[in-house]
Amino acid sequence: MAAERMVVIGGDAAGMSAASQARRMRGPEELEIVAFERGHFSSYSACGIPYWVGGDVSGPGDLIARTPEEHRARAIDLRMRTEAVEIDVAGQRVRVRDLSDGTEGWTGFDKLVIATGARPVRPALPGIDAPGVHGVQTLDDGQALLDTLGCTEGRRAVVVGAGYIGVEMAEALLKRGYQVTVVYRGDQPMATLDPDMGRLVHEAMDGLGITAVGGTAVTGVRTGADGRVRAVVTDAGEYPADVVVLGIGVEPETTLARAAGLPLGPHGGLLTDLAMRVRGHENIWAGGDCVEVLDLISGSTRHIALGTHANKHGQIIGANAGGGYATFPGVVGTAVSKVCDLEIARTGLREKDARRAGLQFVTATIESTNSAGYYPDAAVMTVKMLAERRTGRLLGTQIVGREGAAKRVDIAAVALTAGMTVEAMTTLDLGYAPPFSPVWDPVLVAARKATTVVRKAGV
Amino acid sequence: MAAERMVVIGGDAAGMSAASQARRMRGPEELEIVAFERGHFSSYSACGIPYWVGGDVSGPGDLIARTPEEHRARAIDLRMRTEAVEIDVAGQRVRVRDLSDGTEGWTGFDKLVIATGARPVRPALPGIDAPGVHGVQTLDDGQALLDTLGCTEGRRAVVVGAGYIGVEMAEALLKRGYQVTVVYRGDQPMATLDPDMGRLVHEAMDGLGITAVGGTAVTGVRTGADGRVRAVVTDAGEYPADVVVLGIGVEPETTLARAAGLPLGPHGGLLTDLAMRVRGHENIWAGGDCVEVLDLISGSTRHIALGTHANKHGQIIGANAGGGYATFPGVVGTAVSKVCDLEIARTGLREKDARRAGLQFVTATIESTNSAGYYPDAAVMTVKMLAERRTGRLLGTQIVGREGAAKRVDIAAVALTAGMTVEAMTTLDLGYAPPFSPVWDPVLVAARKATTVVRKAGV
Numbered sequence: 026m027a028a029e030r031m032v033v034i035g036g037d038a039a040g041m042s043a044a045s046q047a048r049r050m051r052g053p054e055e056l057e058i059v060a061f062e063r064g065h066f067s068s069y070s071a072c073g074i075p076y077w078v079g080g081d082v083s084g085p086g087d088l089i090a091r092t093p094e095e096h097r098a099r100a101i102d103l104r105m106r107t108e109a110v111e112i113d114v115a116g117q118r119v120r121v122r123d124l125s126d127g128t129e130g131w132t133g134f135d136k137l138v139i140a141t142g143a144r145p146v147r148p149a150l151p152g153i154d155a156p157g158v159h160g161v162q163t164l165d166d167g168q169a170l171l172d173t174l175g176c177t178e179g180r181r182a183v184v185v186g187a188g189y190i191g192v193e194m195a196e197a198l199l200k201r202g203y204q205v206t207v208v209y210r211g212d213q214p215m216a217t218l219d220p221d222m223g224r225l226v227h228e229a230m231d232g233l234g235i236t237a238v239g240g241t242a243v244t245g246v247r248t249g250a251d252g253r254v255r256a257v258v259t260d261a262g263e264y265p266a267d268v269v270v271l272g273i274g275v276e277p278e279t280t281l282a283r284a285a286g287l288p289l290g291p292h293g294g295l296l297t298d299l300a301m302r303v304r305g306h307e308n309i310w311a312g313g314d315c316v317e318v319l320d321l322i323s324g325s326t327r328h329i330a331l332g333t334h335a336n337k338h339g340q341i342i343g344a345n346a347g348g349g350y351a352t353f354p355g356v357v358g359t360a361v362s363k364v365c366d367l368e369i370a371r372t373g374l375r376e377k378d379a380r381r382a383g384l385q386f387v388t389a390t391i392e393s394t395n396s397a398g399y400y401p402d403a404a405v406m407t408v409k410m411l412a413e414r415r416t417g418r419l420l421g422t423q424i425v426g427r428e429g430a431a432k433r434v435d436i437a438a439v440a441l442t443a444g445m446t447v448e449a450m451t452t453l454d455l456g457y458a459p460p461f462s463p464v465w466d467p468v469l470v471a472a473r474k475a476t477t478v479v480r481k482a483g484v
Numbered sequence: 485m486a487a488e489r490m491v492v493i494g495g496d497a498a499g500m501s502a503a504s505q506a507r508r509m510r511g512p513e514e515l516e517i518v519a520f521e522r523g524h525f526s527s528y529s530a531c532g533i534p535y536w537v538g539g540d541v542s543g544p545g546d547l548i549a550r551t552p553e554e555h556r557a558r559a560i561d562l563r564m565r566t567e568a569v570e571i572d573v574a575g576q577r578v579r580v581r582d583l584s585d586g587t588e589g590w591t592g593f594d595k596l597v598i599a600t601g602a603r604p605v606r607p608a609l610p611g612i613d614a615p616g617v618h619g620v621q622t623l624d625d626g627q628a629l630l631d632t633l634g635c636t637e638g639r640r641a642v643v644v645g646a647g648y649i650g651v652e653m654a655e656a657l658l659k660r661g662y663q664v665t666v667v668y669r670g671d672q673p674m675a676t677l678d679p680d681m682g683r684l685v686h687e688a689m690d691g692l693g694i695t696a697v698g699g700t701a702v703t704g705v706r707t708g709a710d711g712r713v714r715a716v717v718t719d720a721g722e723y724p725a726d727v728v729v730l731g732i733g734v735e736p737e738t739t740l741a742r743a744a745g746l747p748l749g750p751h752g753g754l755l756t757d758l759a760m761r762v763r764g765h766e767n768i769w770a771g772g773d774c775v776e777v778l779d780l781i782s783g784s785t786r787h788i789a790l791g792t793h794a795n796k797h798g799q800i801i802g803a804n805a806g807g808g809y810a811t812f813p814g815v816v817g818t819a820v821s822k823v824c825d826l827e828i829a830r831t832g833l834r835e836k837d838a839r840r841a842g843l844q845f846v847t848a849t850i851e852s853t854n855s856a857g858y859y860p861d862a863a864v865m866t867v868k869m870l871a872e873r874r875t876g877r878l879l880g881t882q883i884v885g886r887e888g889a890a891k892r893v894d895i896a897a898v899a900l901t902a903g904m905t906v907e908a909m910t911t912l913d914l915g916y917a918p919p920f921s922p923v924w925d926p927v928l929v930a931a932r933k934a935t936t937v938v939r940k941a942g943v
Binding site: 038070072073076081082087088090189331332333334336337352353354356357358359360361362363368370372397399400401429431432433434435436438439440442443445449451452453454455456457458459460461462464465466 | 540541816
């Protein structure tokens with residue numbers, strides 16, 4: 026029998042990364058590792074679902090990084106279709122239910138990892154649970170949507186929400202031959218951008234033949250005699266729909282944690298220390314989509330559901346739970362996406378985030394191209410920067426453009442992490458060759474303009 | 485008459501950027517600006533020549549950022565085909581020759597900008613000046629090469645040298661239907677990379693049908709009865725050639741500066757202070773391909789001929805000469821290139837640079853992919869990192885791969901500028917979405933491996 030027992034709730038990115046890393050550090054004779062996953066799949070890329078639905082990826086198997094069998098072969102006792110239903114913190118035990126037969130029982134832990142993920146926001150609207158209305162959070166969700174697409178004759182799709190999932194699903198459905206309408210509440214799609222940059226996304230969606238309807242609240246789903254969805258009902262009329270995809274966003278799945286009295290933040294996510302331990306608890310860690318992370322620029326916590334953070338959290342939790350040492354310093358809020366060939370990227374703060382954080386700032390927006398202007402297929406790239414008033418410190422960057430736009434935001438992500446000013450950025454030694462950049466990279470052009478604006482704004 | 489007179493020697497990137505920026509800061513009544521250019525073109529992108537030769541860019545006009553007329557319209561007195569032949573530092577005057585009629589005269593300056601660029605290395609070998617042997621440093625060179633290509637029936641091209649220009653010209657000639665042989669002295673192409681990374685370029689060139697012949701010294705050029713090139717002669721035999729392109733590298737064009745007693749560095753480039761003033765001279769600035777720049781990682785000066793630096797230098801010189809203030813802190817040595825769809829990037833130090841700088845280091849090389857492994861056309865990307873022993877500070881990064889490889893090096897360029905350790909890089913918040921990156925970006929994977937290697941190496 027192992028000296029210690031680690032229990033992991035949730036068999037996806039954060040949970041299984043934690044389990045794998047802990048196993049690398051300590052053998053089965055030292056640490057027993059048991060993981061519970063209520064779904065049918067482990068360690069998969071939920072971010073890949075739009076590409077699976079769109080046909081770029083052939084099957085759910087491609088999205089699975091490691092199967093339950095592979096985990097078990099590494100001495101991780103991963104139990105599928107087994108749901109944790111209660112955490113007894115004081116008693117150091119978890120009550121689990123076998124979803125195949127409904128049996129329940131308690132299992133003890135010395136170390137606990139909570140990686141319960143996020144759940145899609147699903148407003149309590151009439152008809153929202155009707156057949157044909159789909160979330161796309163899990164592989165099970167993706168399979169259900171594909172089943173609907175396979176058996177639906179109509180070709181009208183309505184996507185509710187125009188964030189990352191919304192625009193990616195719009196592309197996927199377009200690729201499958203659907204007539205796609207995206208209905209969203211804000212003035213512009215991609216509320217993760219400032220409205221002026223979101224407008225560029227709206228224009229591009231228009232150009233792609235996606236009907237983007239902003240400023241519109243969904244009030245319900247109308248169903249037919251067969252109970253299936255027929256239309257999305259909004260405060261601005263009905264949008265006929267043979268299939269509806271909900272991309273309104275996600276929220277931390279912390280039902281268990283809340284019931285157990287663990288500390289939650291303003292966004293409903295678990296709060297942890299820098300070693301990813303749940304605050305105030307020596308032997309409980311949490312990571313992935315169920316936690317809030319420190320935003321290094323605003324100083325507040327945020328909820329960001331993103332596989333890359335979940336994997337980092339898991340790796341750090343595993344190192345610590347395995348007797349090593351690692352910390353997660355926080356995020357700067359980088360996110361990239363695309364709709365067909367339009368690339369969308371952001372990092373740091375939007376204008377409203379900066380205001381909320383008490384920061385005064387200036388902005389600069391420039392248009393440049395992704396390669397030298399004379400190079401074939403050079404395409405416009407728009408870069409917006411926010412810099413702190415007086416200090417000129419970079420606060421955020423948003424980029425919309427074609428090839429090469431999305432990952433260019435990494436330059437700003439590193440500069441934000443390093444606390445650089447926009448003026449310091451103007452002399453960054455970025456890669457230049459005509460196929461890859463104008464002689465002044467668009468990020469440098471934006472930094473130059475922002476520097477001028479900071480100076481003009483004075484003290 | 486203006487209060488002051490600024491003379492600019494060289495009408496390309498650095499010189500004309502300096503003139504333009506100075507003009508933005510001070511009007512013609514305050515500052516007269518005269519610029520001398522010995523060639524036929526001003527403000528052009530020499531880096532674009534391979535793409536012009538390869539047919540991606542239609543004419544030399546596309547490579548010209550600003551014509552002489554446009555400069556003159558902004559009150560910059562740009563005199564083309566006029567060569568500066570002597571600098572009289574004490575007398576604050578420059579002797580210039582009108583190349584159209586050979587007349588000469590002295591012209592005075594209050595402020596002088598030296599932007600004489602670089603010249604291709606052209607070893608004194610028999611036949612090296614024969615018709616059909618071309619450098620590709622200026623637009624005039626590019627036009628001469630295209631003239632040769634247009635009147636040559638044979639389809640055998642030999643490129644001498646396998647650096648950036650060499651591999652880009654190999655691609656260009658391949659595109660024009662030539663059978664291309666690249667002859668170079670080192671064991672691997674791209675001596676700007678470590679040999680292990682250069683090997684990947686060699687393999688890719690092989691795959692593209694380019695014959696890459698390494699470890700071979702060119703001893704001369706054999707010509708035919710008509711005096712034109714017939715073959716490149718090497719210590720390993722002859723390579724038949726209907727056209728030869730020299731891509732051996734460039735050296736600073738500092739003949740005038742040397743004669744004037746201005747300070748030159750170990751690579752033959754002018755030495756400047758951080759404001760780009762020639763060391764020891766209050767009213768003389770120099771920038772672009774004729775100067776040496778501070779390498780921020782090694783602490784030594786280097787000669788790097790690259791348009792993006794030249795433009796930055798010019799902008800900084802213009803700001804200072806125009807009465808403002810700006811500095812160029814130095815470079816980290818970023819360079820990107822491609823051969824067909826193979827992208828090649830480096831920043832920071834190679835192993836031999838680090839050794840020469842007295843640094844002890846470890847290396848880590850990883851293979852990953854440019855997008856999520858399951859995403860269509862995901863392609864291998866190889867990332868090598870050098871980190872300082874003990875401190876784990878990043879010293880250099882090299883990347884070879886397909887789409888998305890080249891500009892990824894910018895992440896490392898910013899991290900180098902900020903003095904980050906490879907361990908700090910493991911938690912960088914880089915953009916993630918399946919079309920753009922695996923869930924662990926290849927740069928993060930390399931940083932993780934480098935962190936482990938640093939730890940294992942101990943103190």
